[in-house]
Amino acid sequence: MKYILMMNARKEDWEAYAKWSKEDLQRNSAFMRSFSKELLDSGVFVATEGLGWPHEARMVRAGNDGEPVTDGIFPESKEFLAGYWIIDVESPEQAYRVAARASAAPGPGGTPGNMPIEVRQVLGGFADLGL
Amino acid sequence: MEPTVAKESSGVPIEHLLRELAPQVLGAVVRRFRDFAAAEDAVQEALLAAATQWPQQGRPANPRAWLTQVALRRMTDQIRSESARRRREDEAALIASLSADPPAPDPAPEEDDTLVLLFMCCHPALTPASAIALTLRAVGGLTTAEIAKAFLVPEATLAQRISRAKQSIRDSGIPFELPTPHERAERLRSVLHVLYLIFNEGYTTSAGSELQRVELSQEAIRLARILCRLLPHDPEIAGLLALLLLTDARRLARTNAGGDLVPLDRQDRSLWDRKQIAEGIALLSAALQKGSVGPYQLQAAIAAVHDEAAGAQDTDWPQILALYDLLQRMADNPVVSLNRAVAAAMVHGPAKGLELLDALSADSRIAGHHRFHAVRAHLLEMAGEREGAVHHYRAAAAKTASRPERDYLLMQAARLASQPPQLPE
Numbered sequence: 287m288k289y290i291l292m293m294n295a296r297k298e299d300w301e302a303y304a305k306w307s308k309e310d311l312q313r314n315s316a317f318m319r320s321f322s323k324e325l326l327d328s329g330v331f332v333a334t335e336g337l338g339w340p341h342e343a344r345m346v347r348a349g350n351d352g353e354p355v356t357d358g359i360f361p362e363s364k365e366f367l368a369g370y371w372i373i374d375v376e377s378p379e380q381a382y383r384v385a386a387r388a389s390a391a392p393g394p395g396g397t398p399g400n401m402p403i404e405v406r407q408v409l410g411g412f413a414d415l416g417l
Numbered sequence: 418m419e420p421t422v423a424k425e426s427s428g429v430p431i432e433h434l435l436r437e438l439a440p441q442v443l444g445a446v447v448r449r450f451r452d453f454a455a456a457e458d459a460v461q462e463a464l465l466a467a468a469t470q471w472p473q474q475g476r477p478a479n480p481r482a483w484l485t486q487v488a489l490r491r492m493t494d495q496i497r498s499e500s501a502r503r504r505r506e507d508e509a510a511l512i513a514s515l516s517a518d519p520p521a522p523d524p525a526p527e528e529d530d531t532l533v534l535l536f537m538c539c540h541p542a543l544t545p546a547s548a549i550a551l552t553l554r555a556v557g558g559l560t561t562a563e564i565a566k567a568f569l570v571p572e573a574t575l576a577q578r579i580s581r582a583k584q585s586i587r588d589s590g591i592p593f594e595l596p597t598p599h600e601r602a603e604r605l606r607s608v609l610h611v612l613y614l615i616f617n618e619g620y621t622t623s624a625g626s627e628l629q630r631v632e633l634s635q636e637a638i639r640l641a642r643i644l645c646r647l648l649p650h651d652p653e654i655a656g657l658l659a660l661l662l663l664t665d666a667r668r669l670a671r672t673n674a675g676g677d678l679v680p681l682d683r684q685d686r687s688l689w690d691r692k693q694i695a696e697g698i699a700l701l702s703a704a705l706q707k708g709s710v711g712p713y714q715l716q717a718a719i720a721a722v723h724d725e726a727a728g729a730q731d732t733d734w735p736q737i738l739a740l741y742d743l744l745q746r747m748a749d750n751p752v753v754s755l756n757r758a759v760a761a762a763m764v765h766g767p768a769k770g771l772e773l774l775d776a777l778s779a780d781s782r783i784a785g786h787h788r789f790h791a792v793r794a795h796l797l798e799m800a801g802e803r804e805g806a807v808h809h810y811r812a813a814a815a816k817t818a819s820r821p822e823r824d825y826l827l828m829q830a831a832r833l834a835s836q837p838p839q840l841p842e
Contacts, residue, residue, distance in 0.1 A: 329578035409820040411621050
């Protein structure tokens with residue numbers, strides 16, 4: 287069963303991240319690299335991407351003429367998707383364990399960031415036979 | 418089927434021939450070197466070499482000997498740790514010599530090897546995902562890329578599952594031999610389960626959009642046929658093969674032209690594969706006569722009752738209920754209990770089915786499951802309790818992990834909700 291693990295953050299989290307020390311940034315990116323390798327080595331990796339900063343984000347709706355109407359003003363409290371992993375595991379509990387690993391990515395000073403990770407199942411094709 | 422020799426191989430597509438030969442060649446190489454993990458890699462390389470060279474240079478007179486020789490050479494190369502350049506030269510020379518002068522066929526007992534390999538790859542020490550991947554590669558002769566595509570995961574991930582599976586085999590010291598009589602029953606159960614999971618994977622991935630993918634259901638059926646041929650006296654193996662055939666026979670009727678799910682009672686039965694149903698029923702009848710009934714035979718028997726009914730209204734529900742009674746006594750499986758509640762409702766009316774569901778609702782393994790809600794919705798609809806049915810169809814839709822099923826459940830809810838209010842009777 288496939289799950290998507292989504293890391294969400296507010297604009298202020300990005301701004302704080304931009305001010306991390308060099309050591310903190312290096313520690314965090316080293317963790318992310320080894321985390322991806324861990325997922326691959328354990329045979330559960332499907333995909334991962336990081337997303338651009340939310341300052342450039344636009345909300346798009348179709349206008350009456352079908353043309354895009356964009357809006358870039360978001361409340362400060364809005365959470366944006368920062369990045370995601372898709373994994374293929376045998377149980378929801380296994381997905382939660384992987385999510386907890388991602389959540390423990392080191393923050394400033396090397397202490398676990400404990401970022402909230404939203405875990406959702408990816409819908410598949412037909413349901414199993416259930417025999 | 419006889420061991421492959423040159424004269425019978427010419428008409429068979431190369432992929433089919435390679436898949437059939439893969440476990441035989443692997444068995445021969447493992448016997449020679451006693452290193453399963455390395456031998457499996459070497460055979461995979463030999464298969465890839467054959468897949469690229471044979472279409473261009475023609476098929477060797479003895480394909481099995483060719484593959485074995487190439488794989489053995491790979492093994493020798495690895496052991497000697499020769500340079501990559503040297504390896505290519507040697508291989509070219511070897512292939513030239515093989516094409517010119519085919520060696521005598523290997524007299525190894527390849528049929529036994531296939532069985533040993535199946536038991537090994539489906540060992541209970543492996544996780545299901547690892548066992549499935551390894552079985553498809555080592556016994557099924559599929560490439561890592563083909564298996565990865567079938568499971569919609571990256572090739573590197575699948576390769577990692579295979580190497581982890583081999584690591585588990587190495588760590589647990591599973592010998593390259595048939596299981597002892599003492600552990601045979603458990604090991605065979607594990608083999609049957611892995612084949613069933615492979616079939617289920619093929620059955621659950623949506624059809625149509627992925628034309629390039631290896632048909633996992635067909636592959637599971639092929640492997641079950643091989644197992645059935647190797648162990649013809651075990652009725653549960655025949656039961657599994659019958660179950661797969663009888664279920665797969667309805668494949669075309671399972672979806673409509675738009676890709677929507679069509680439930681069993683509304684399927685166009687003229688689309689069912691009658692030949693496959695006849696084969697499944699013949700296998701099952703022969704198995705049942707052996708007098709050792711197991712869960713796969715019972716599941717196959719239930720599938721057969723559905724397949725034999727000319728229309729949904731002709732279904733012999735009392736017989737299905739009796740089969741579920743037997744099955745429930747054999748295994749503590751809440752999904753079986755749920756299906757039994759449906760059968761009971763069809764025989765004794767929806768009140769009886771709902772009563773069984775109430776009893777099941779204490780079982781945490783199934784109570785929150787989408788299928789539990791779907792069955793409750795269906796039975797409430799039968800009982801004329803429209804609001805409850807709509808509620809449970811929607812609850813089931815919110816919980817299912819299948820998109821076609823979600824769409825179907827929401828459509829059921831919408832259909833019921835839009836009906837005019839019922840008049841009091």
